[in-house]
Amino acid sequence: MTSSVSLPLWLLILIAIFAAWAALDRLLVPSVRWFIRRRVNRVLDELGARLDVKIPEFTLTKRQVLVDRLVHDRAVQAAAAQYAAENNMPGAVASETVARYAREVVPAFNAYAYFRVGYSLARRLSRAFYRVRLGYADDEGLRRLGTNSTPVFVINHRSNFDYVLVAFLAMEKTALSYAVGEWARVWPLQSLIKLMGGFFVRRNSKNPLYRRVLERYVQMATEGGVPQAVFPEGGLSRDGKLREPKLGLLDYILRGFDPTGERDVAFIPVGINYDRVVEDRTLLRTLDPEAEKKSKTFVLGTTAKFLLHQLGLALRGRWISGYACVNFGSPISLKAYLAERGIDLKALTPEQRIERVKAMAGDLIGAVARVVPVLPVPLVAAVFRRRGTLLLDAEGVKAAALDIMSDLDRAGAITYLPRSDRDYAVSLGLEMLKIRHLVEEEDGLLRINEANRHVLDYYANSIEHLLPPADGAETVTAMPKAPADVPIAAPAKA
Numbered sequence: 272m273t274s275s276v277s278l279p280l281w282l283l284i285l286i287a288i289f290a291a292w293a294a295l296d297r298l299l300v301p302s303v304r305w306f307i308r309r310r311v312n313r314v315l316d317e318l319g320a321r322l323d324v325k326i327p328e329f330t331l332t333k334r335q336v337l338v339d340r341l342v343h344d345r346a347v348q349a350a351a352a353q354y355a356a357e358n359n360m361p362g363a364v365a366s367e368t369v370a371r372y373a374r375e376v377v378p379a380f381n382a383y384a385y386f387r388v389g390y391s392l393a394r395r396l397s398r399a400f401y402r403v404r405l406g407y408a409d410d411e412g413l414r415r416l417g418t419n420s421t422p423v424f425v426i427n428h429r430s431n432f433d434y435v436l437v438a439f440l441a442m443e444k445t446a447l448s449y450a451v452g453e454w455a456r457v458w459p460l461q462s463l464i465k466l467m468g469g470f471f472v473r474r475n476s477k478n479p480l481y482r483r484v485l486e487r488y489v490q491m492a493t494e495g496g497v498p499q500a501v502f503p504e505g506g507l508s509r510d511g512k513l514r515e516p517k518l519g520l521l522d523y524i525l526r527g528f529d530p531t532g533e534r535d536v537a538f539i540p541v542g543i544n545y546d547r548v549v550e551d552r553t554l555l556r557t558l559d560p561e562a563e564k565k566s567k568t569f570v571l572g573t574t575a576k577f578l579l580h581q582l583g584l585a586l587r588g589r590w591i592s593g594y595a596c597v598n599f600g601s602p603i604s605l606k607a608y609l610a611e612r613g614i615d616l617k618a619l620t621p622e623q624r625i626e627r628v629k630a631m632a633g634d635l636i637g638a639v640a641r642v643v644p645v646l647p648v649p650l651v652a653a654v655f656r657r658r659g660t661l662l663l664d665a666e667g668v669k670a671a672a673l674d675i676m677s678d679l680d681r682a683g684a685i686t687y688l689p690r691s692d693r694d695y696a697v698s699l700g701l702e703m704l705k706i707r708h709l710v711e712e713e714d715g716l717l718r719i720n721e722a723n724r725h726v727l728d729y730y731a732n733s734i735e736h737l738l739p740p741a742d743g744a745e746t747v748t749a750m751p752k753a754p755a756d757v758p759i760a761a762p763a764k765a
Contacts, residue, residue, distance in 0.1 A: 326382065326446055329495025330468065334379040341373040341488055342366070350483035365480070372484040378448065380468040385446055389467050393439035400432070401545070401595035405440055406644045406687045408599040413444060416602060419534050421496050423524065424599075425635050426541040427513055427643060428502040429733070430548045432595075437500060437541060438467070440597050447500040448492060450520055468497075474505065474519075489520055490527030494534060500541075503636055509554045511732030513640055516632035518625070525616060525628055530609050538635055540600035542642035542685075544649060544733055546593025546703060555725055593703055596644035596687045603638065645679055645686040645734050647700030652730040653738065655710060655719050662716040665701070672697040675738065684737040 329337075341347060347369055355365035397403045416422060424447060426437060434449060441447050449469040464471075470488065473481060492499065505517030528536060548554070556562050608631065609616070616624055654671045655663075663671070673693060679686055688696050701717075704710040709727045711720045719727055 327496035329492060329497050330380050330446065330448070331382070334377055337377045337491075338370070338373045341377060341484065341491065342370050344487050344491075347484055347487050350480055354480040368480060369484060372481050373488075376470050376472075376485055376488045378468050378470045379465045380446070380448075381466045382446070384463075384466040385468060386442060389438065389463075390442050393435045393442070396432075396435050397439050397595070400549070400592065401436075401547075402592050402689075403436065403439070404594055404596045404687055406596045406598045407642065407685050409601040412601045413539070413599070416537050417535075418496070420537045420602075420604075421493050421534060422498040422537050422539055422602070423493075424498070424500040424539045424541050425639055426500060426502050427543055427636075427639050428504045428507050429511075429543050429545060430507065430550055432545075432549065433502070433543055436543065436595055437597060441500075445498045448497050449500050450502075452506075472520075486523040486526065489523040493524050493527060493536060496534070503632060503639070507550070507554055508733075509558050511729040513636060513643075513736065516636045518628050518632055521632055521635070522625075522628050525605075525624075525631070528605060528616070530606050530616075536605040537602040538605065538638075539602050540635065540638035540642050542598040542600070542639055542644055543596070544644045544646050545595050546646050546648040546700070547707075548729075551726060551729055555729060593648060594646050594687065594689065596646055598642040598644050598685050600638055600642040603635070608634075640736050641683070642685060643734065643737065645676075645684055645737065647689065647696045648703050649700075649730045649734045650675065650686070651697060651700035651704055652709070652727045653734060655704075655717075656728055656731040660718070662718050664715055664717065665698075668701055668717060669694065669697045672700075678739055679734075679737055682737055682739060684734070 351365040351369045352362065354360075354368075355362045358365075413422075422445065424437070424441070426433060434451070438447055438449075446468055449464075449467075450472045451464055451469045452472060452474055461471075472485065476482065489499075501520050503516040503521060504514040505519070506514070508514055524536060608614075614627055616627065619627060650672055651668065653675055654668055657675070658671060676686060676693065689699060690696075701710070704727065705712060705717075707723075707726070708720050709723045710717055
């Protein structure tokens with residue numbers, strides 16, 4: 272009993288590793304899970320009384336359960352069988368492909384990560400770059416959404432910052448599930464997005480099996496009441512104008528919708544605008560087919576130069592954080608939309624259904640267009656664009672801007688006025704254009720810097736659709752007036 276046993280060093284190390292692993296698996300991991308689960312439950316209890324739109328059970332279901340449901344869905348299984356037959360492959364290989372797609376698509380929502388970590392990051396980032404404002408929101412309409420309505424926020428896409436900005440403002444009301452492009456599939460951003468409830472979309476994929484898996488997930492989430500956020504333009508605006516809507520996710524939602532069922536879908540138009548879009552010149556550059564493609568090193572160098580320039584402006588007291596504003600329009604009931612037009616999607620041929628989907632996509636993007644906020648920089652940019660090569664003094668700019676604001680008021684556009692002061696709004700917009708060298712001043716007269724005219728046009732384009740054409744005919748439908756100044760987590764100064 273007292274004799275010693277000799278063991279090779281490698282075996283002793285191996286035994287120690289297995290012992291440590293067993294202790295971690297049996298003692299520490301359960302304790303950590305219990306601690307995290309308790310924090311998550313506490314967050315959910317706090318949110319239960321605060322959120323206008325409750326977090327559905329589908330969102331809180333374990334990710335692996337959702338993956339299994341998606342993999343074994345009848346429509347997905349039928350698509351896998353057809354895919355295997357068409358590509359002459361074993362059924363097991365097709366099934367494994369389905370499982371891989373399902374794991375790629377299904378998010379791993381965590382309430383603590385979303386409402387504590389995500390909210391803190393979104394708030395800090397938003398306030399670091401912009402003075403964030405909520406211009407208009409139909410809070411009463413959102414509160415009227417019943418538990419049997421799935422909110423789908425339909426948003427114009429101006430910047431990659433849209434994800435942060437809308438999530439930040441919407442966190443007071445609900446948790447949004449975003450469809451995110453493949454550009455974000457990098458560590459650790461990919462894991463963070465999944466924890467925040469986002470799911471990835473291969474936007475240009477022609478693989479029918481992948482499209483079926485994605486379609487069924489979107490339909491399952493919609494049926495489960497998951498609030499979703501979609502960008503119908505399918506990508507960032509390159510020239511500042513609204514793009515033609517894509518049909519992908521909207522078509523998926525309509526295919527799975529039963530107008531006679533208990534659940535409705537409420538489309539909520541969301542308009543976003545900025546005094547400064549960080550990617551503006553990069554986006555404009557993509558419009559030039561002859562532009563030289565820049566390397567990642569050049570992009571990183573340009574980004575560093577931009578940040579240093581902003582720091583220099585801040586040190587000289589000339590840095591101005593522009594405004595970023597979001598408007599939430601009134602919900603549009605899908606049941607009511609179809610009933611008013613006498614549309615029965617199930618009775619239509621594929622060609623007829625696509626035409627109906629196109630028409631609805633156009634109506635939704637039109638509703639979004641009507642709630643795009645008018646901010647100081649786009650307003651003053653519109654003044655210079657409309658005056659062309661004419662020289663203006665500061666008073667002339669102000670007078671022209673007031674004329675445009677009158678046109679916008681008559682059209683029912685939602686203009687955000689910092690400090691509820693029109694003169695201040697115009698002065699701020701003009702100062703930002705001068706700082707960015709979009710407008711030049713000489714002997715007290717102002718004119719467009721022709722070298723940067725395309726950038727000035729980019730900002731003017733963001734509100735051009737709200738303005739009447741040259742003959743004075745109005746082109747937009749009236750919207751409710753917004754409060755003059757409704758800040759959300761704003762810095763001290765206006």
